[in-house]
Amino acid sequence: MLYRVCVIFVAFTAMLLNCYTLTSYANDGKRSVGVKIQLTINDVTAAVNGQKTTLSTPPVLLNNTTMVPLRFIADALKADLTWNTEDQSITLKYAGHSIQLSIDNRIVRIDNQSKALEQPAVIMNNTTLVPLRFIAENLNQTVTFNDETKSIIITTPHPRAAEIRVDNLMTASNMGFTNNFFLERPNVNVISMASDQHNLIYILERNAASEMSFILRVYNEVTGEMKVMYSGFDQSFNFDYRDPKFGEQHINASILSPRKLVYDSKLDMLYLMATSSFSSDTSVSTVIYEIASNVRMMTYTIGKTTYHPGNFMVTPDGQHFYFSDILHDHIYAGESGQQANVFMSFTPDKENVKLAAIMNDGKMFVLDVSKQSIFELEESGNLRFVAPIDIKEEILRVYEDNETFYVEGQRQIWEVKTTGETQPYFGLKDIAAYNTGLYLPKTNTYDASAFANMGFSFGGMLSFNVFAINQHGNVVMYDGSYHLLRRINVYNQ
Incomplete structure (x- = not known):
């Protein structure tokens, strides 16, 4: 609760x-x-x-x-x-x-x-x-x-940088992406990113040929190393549950599709939201996993699939979980290890529907992109209007971190507080320079030879892509146009 x-x-x-x-x-x-x-x-x-x-x-x-x-x-x-x-x-x-x-x-x-x-x-x-x-x-x-x-x-x-510069952290080939480097389209692989307070960047890559095939990678900003945490849903993601109609059941997680990573800085915990590829009134449809040294199922729903790219997931304490089902106009609540049930119904506008949620001072706040408004989700199951936001651009994504919404448009990211206070975080026009070569964090130098045999030059960012805000306030993003993991240094790091 x-x-x-x-x-x-x-x-x-x-x-x-x-x-x-x-x-x-x-x-x-x-x-x-x-x-x-x-x-x-x-x-x-x-x-x-x-x-x-x-x-x-x-x-x-x-x-x-x-x-x-x-x-x-x-x-x-x-x-x-x-x-x-x-x-x-x-x-x-x-x-x-x-x-x-x-x-x-x-x-x-x-x-x-x-x-x-x-x-x-x-x-x-x-x-x-x-x-x-x-x-x-x-x-x-x-x-x-x-x-x-x-x-x-x-x-x-950290103090804001005098000028915003971009570091090239890793190429797609060095990251281990399996698609042809020169044929890969922007964002065809990376579907979600998250950053923790230990200088780690989590990258969720889904195989373009199969929604159920994925790789969860982790990049260490201190060492510059990239490792694979999970390659698909192995047996550690399987779990037993009780169906109200059919009693004890077992789910093989191979039927699930990864959707979203969420990192909770207060709990220092990474979560993965997944949904079923099969639509049935009696099958598991959405699952929230805790991703730590061991995978743990936190809560699940039974019913038709609830996937929508604008759904949110948030937890106040690591034991109670709230997540949205935009397709059916529901918000669910569930306790650790138990089935989640409908907590309340809501009616979002059907155009450009995206929801995001964060905890602030023990309260849960929901940003409704379609209504350009912030609401508080109260214990009574009501959405109380808190404040409007004013962003005159199509909102593509929202990243939730550290009691703040980071709202992404085509060429600008805004910082939005739970009070509705909105200010530009940075835009593509604010980037002063792109550092040449591949950044080597161990020596704080740049290796220009890393791109010597690529056959083309790397230029400025054409648009925003899937991103995360790291613990220093900098934006880490997979640039699909140039097939690079990049860091936009808004703050000194």
């Missing part, structure tokens, strides 16, 4: 009162890039970029707000921190932003604008605790919270 995560906010730490009127904690002016801070509610063990440390006071929940130690967060971010003993006020400066707040005072100033806190800063065990999500997000940090483990991850975005 859907749940709400009752957290809000970032962090600061210990400020022991002393005899000085003003104590200043300054750094050497450096700014952290790619910082990853890990904390857990009521646990003094924390980590910064994998290096463990012990806190004097753990993060706590106070009035449904996550409160964290200020000094620890400030030090981790290398922020400038000032404490005024006289009025118990705090000033934090980081990356051009300024936050001013006082102990037990709900009014806070963000870049000279006043805002109100639900829970003010407090002192506990001689340590200053501040509301996590409010401060973190006002410093452009990303906060994720796992309600089951009570763990918190704060990550620092």
Whole structure:
């Protein structure tokens, strides 16, 4: 069932009162890039970029707000921190932003604008605790919270690149594609991509001659290596289930067709949606698999096939799953290992129907492309209108990642928040240069000889294709026109 995560906010730490009127904690002016801070509610063990440390006071929940130690967060971010003993006020400066707040005072100033806190800063065990999500997000940090483990991850975005350049990561032949390199048409093979938080890019390739034949490849951005995870539905994808009419049944996954990859960054888990190639009222039609060290069936439906290229799949906790059936105007809900049933009915517009879904603060948000609107899927089974979006171009694809929709048109990708806030992410016209040669991540160099015998030159991207947003915010895409796996470096990586 859907749940709400009752957290809000970032962090600061210990400020022991002393005899000085003003104590200043300054750094050497450096700014952290790619910082990853890990904390857990009521646990003094924390980590910064994998290096463990012990806190004097753990993060706590106070009035449904996550409160964290200020000094620890400030030090981790290398922020400038000032404490005024006289009025118990705090000033934090980081990356051009300024936050001013006082102990037990709900009014806070963000870049000279006043805002109100639900829970003010407090002192506990001689340590200053501040509301996590409010401060973190006002410093452009990303906060994720796992309600089951009570763990918190704060990550620092990489700075946006001064100019957007494109790297050639791998050729189709080196990727192992079986089709003739010079006859392959754009997107004939790659049907879905996903990226995780371990610098891995997952590429789902389907054989053009058979919907049921596929290869799931994984590209490592650190080593430049490409490996095959799965080559078709082997016996690990088979499972037993109970049919309401015929009792215990067994499905051979070879009748399924792969459709979509979904990576959940909060759960650090990759999922695969597949549908049956056979249409029957009594057969398994849609299956959601967890793809980890071992394949595990998460939920399934029985009935006629529900495949539509605009269907979504999302999970709030790795135990409950929601996915759409556009052809029959349904949204399904199912628990791990159990049959999914109709959760609600909806009526999308029939032209350019595409749905996408993400979790944000324990709520599920659905982007309806045909209606150019964002809805919240409520526990009652209603779709509550949240906000419109305004994209004046045909939407080809939507990639869901990190509480954000990335909406792809012919020549532009937009970043869409659950509030409806929409802004250009980047467009083909924004690309400043294409780096020559094949990028070698181990040496951070380019091998021009990799293309020496191809017989033709590689040019600029003609259009967008299937893509994923990697953990650094960069776009990794299979360019079918030139048969290349490419990375568009929107951010410094």
